Amino acid sequence: MLSAHDHLLWRQTTPGRWERDLDEAEQCYTSLERAYEGTGRHFFAISGHISLSVAIDRSSSRSKIEARVRESLLRAWVKLRYDHPTIASWVEYDIKEKKCKKIYEALQNIDSEDDWMIDTFILVSNGQTGAEWCNSDPPVPRLPTLFLVKPPLDVQGDATVRYDLVLRCHHDIIDGVGTLHLLDNLFKHASESYANLRSFVRPRFGDECINLSPPFRVVAGIPTEMTAKQKAECEEIVSHNASLRKNVELATVPFKAGIEKPGAHQRVALKLPKEKTSRVLQACKKIGVSVTHAYHAAIAISLRDVQERKTEDRTVRYINYCLINERSHCKEPYSTPQHAATVYHSVSGKSLIVDMTVPAMNKQNEDDSTEKERRREEFTRVALRMKNHYLDIRNDADHLPMTPYYWSMNTPEYLDPSSHANPPIPSPNQTPSASISSMGIVDQIISPTQGPFELDNPWVTGEELGTGFGLFLGTWRGQLTLSGAYNDAWHDEEEVMAFLNRCNDVVCQGLDL
Incomplete structure (x- = not known):
């Protein structure tokens, strides 16, 4: 099976750069986006939303808990990139080979890791809720991006820190159920990070490519050719x-x-x-x-x-x-x-x-x-x-x-x-x-x-x-x-x-x- 699907398997084309072809499901979403490119928008781009709250204990303050929440989520996002490097992949058209390919580039050093975090973890504090922000024609960045939206306070004196988290991502990278699983994985890491901020150890990027996800055609073992029937x-x-x-x-x-x-x-x-x-x-x-x-x-x-x-x-x-x-x-x-x-x-x-x-x-x-x-x-x-x-x-x-x-x-x-x-x-x-x-x-x-x-x-x-x-x-x-x-x-x-x-x-x- 693997030899028949070679073009769909991730392979390193240059040091640190991995590529593979798209399967038919991914290509469908990529082609739909391309067809509507002239609108300036992205057909079927994913918005994954969830609201979170953390109680403010008496020994702390709102500003400290807010900072701790943000830092925990950011560190969880970094861990998620190691577990799911596909969240840092994108699709581009290979002009030479005349086809679309999925691309992943490994982080080379701490600076490139920091640049990725700055680009893909963004705080939004404009008085909107997450749902309102999602209805305000938000961007769909090149790479999957987390937007941490700080909603207005519902009640003065509320002893709870609240945020709305929104994942914006192209549909050729992730689907709806996958988005829910990804959010669950994110908060598992965030919970661990929140409890152990001082002992946080960054993932050692370099071998995360082993976690790159193959397309559905490969993992479902679908033959390359249909039968005559x-x-x-x-x-x-x-x-x-x-x-x-x-x-x-x-x-x-x-x-x-x-x-x-x-x-x-x-x-x-x-x-x-x-x-x-x-x-x-x-x-x-x-x-x-x-x-x-x-x-x-x-x-x-x-x-x-x-x-x-x-x-x-x-x-x-x-x-x-x-x-x-x-x-x-x-x-x-x-x-x-x-x-x-x-x-x-x-x-x-x-x-x-x-x-x-x-x-x-x-x-x-x-x-x-x-x-x-x-x-x-x-x-x-x-x-x-x-x-x-x-x-x-x-x-x-x-x-x-x-x-x-x-x-x-x-x-x-x-x-x-x-x-x-x-x-x-x-x-x-x-x-x-x-x-x-x-x-x-x-x-x-x-x-x-x-x-x-x-x-x-x-x-x-x-x-x-x-x-x-x-x-x-x-x-x-x-x-x-x-x-x-x-x-x-x-x-x-x-x-x-x-x-x-x-x-x-x-x-x-x-x-x-």
């Missing part, structure tokens, strides 16, 4: 997906027309109380679906509900895809948090479709008891449809070896920078949809308490530069959060919050809560 199936999938859009009206996200260039990425969120979350989870189990299936069903139904009503009933089709965390299919230690800074997920091949009826404008409203029962039945049907689609992927023995092809299906051409310095910005998608990414039970990935650090409100988004919605679902300490990413060129906060609330209402009504 798999190739035929891929061709059938392409044809099938194309046919799904013919002679049918699509359920699309309404957006402001006439704007050609993306604006700033934004995120809004809806958090359910613990009691409501518990009731949702229990009701989902009762009908045999997961909370992800339920909210994915709600997205499809909510999208149908915002379509214009006309004089007669008509059918619309929801089309989307699934993202699947594939770390469990990777060989050890790549299946573990030791290799968090990676793109170890797949995308579904066959499109997910749900056909639904948009009722005529004169039909009964949703408060009618018959209509409520019809909607509950519809919700169960759609949720089970979602469940079956996810199960079809999980049970498909050919899914893994075919994932590189699925990624390639969605990858735009990467235009050579030497001949296309400024590629034209893609036109806005006129039939946008709404997708969902499930982070699962986040406190099973990130420990809420780590030494003196109390952690809260972890979330991840990918920079949205399109006309659709990207929804994210996760549970933290018994509270479910549904968040939405959108672009402010085509949508506003009130509109997206209304959509999130509609999705939640659909779930609650469908589960008879």
Whole structure:
């Protein structure tokens, strides 16, 4: 296997410089960024957020604890670079070989280590919270960077030091679940550093290259060639997906027309109380679906509900895809948090479709008891449809070896920078949809308490530069959060919050809560 994947293995090309080719998942995100380069923004760039607090003991002061927290996190970041050197890697285009490569350059001395720390660990103190800062069109530096945001004091005399921590990173370096694992690893180191500031020993950089992460194709043992059967199936999938859009009206996200260039990425969120979350989870189990299936069903139904009503009933089709965390299919230690800074997920091949009826404008409203029962039945049907689609992927023995092809299906051409310095910005998608990414039970990935650090409100988004919605679902300490990413060129906060609330209402009504 290794010889077949030689081009995907890290190799030293000059002293201290390591390179490898990208696999199809990484190339997809790199090519999307390149396609939208003319916007000055980075498609699907990762924002990983978490809030932290540390109590101020009576023997100390706010300024001393703040300094200790900052120093502990900085030292943890240095240790993280040794454990996960991929966080200091980047992608560049090799003009000679006409392809993209992932690059890592080892630290040569203390000065270069200090320069890296200054460049990639940045304090933000401008009166914003971390969430507000993330919605202010923040930069995506060349290398993964931690921004330590100091929020305004909520209460005068609060005996707690609070910060919001934000990781900004290109998506060809790390994915959403990987970001959560990386944050957990960071705070494990920070906890140790906080307790032992005086005895801190810097990692001995020089051999950290052994920890560079290979791409998904290698660690999942995916063959270089598909079988004849798999190739035929891929061709059938392409044809099938194309046919799904013919002679049918699509359920699309309404957006402001006439704007050609993306604006700033934004995120809004809806958090359910613990009691409501518990009731949702229990009701989902009762009908045999997961909370992800339920909210994915709600997205499809909510999208149908915002379509214009006309004089007669008509059918619309929801089309989307699934993202699947594939770390469990990777060989050890790549299946573990030791290799968090990676793109170890797949995308579904066959499109997910749900056909639904948009009722005529004169039909009964949703408060009618018959209509409520019809909607509950519809919700169960759609949720089970979602469940079956996810199960079809999980049970498909050919899914893994075919994932590189699925990624390639969605990858735009990467235009050579030497001949296309400024590629034209893609036109806005006129039939946008709404997708969902499930982070699962986040406190099973990130420990809420780590030494003196109390952690809260972890979330991840990918920079949205399109006309659709990207929804994210996760549970933290018994509270479910549904968040939405959108672009402010085509949508506003009130509109997206209304959509999130509609999705939640659909779930609650469908589960008879």
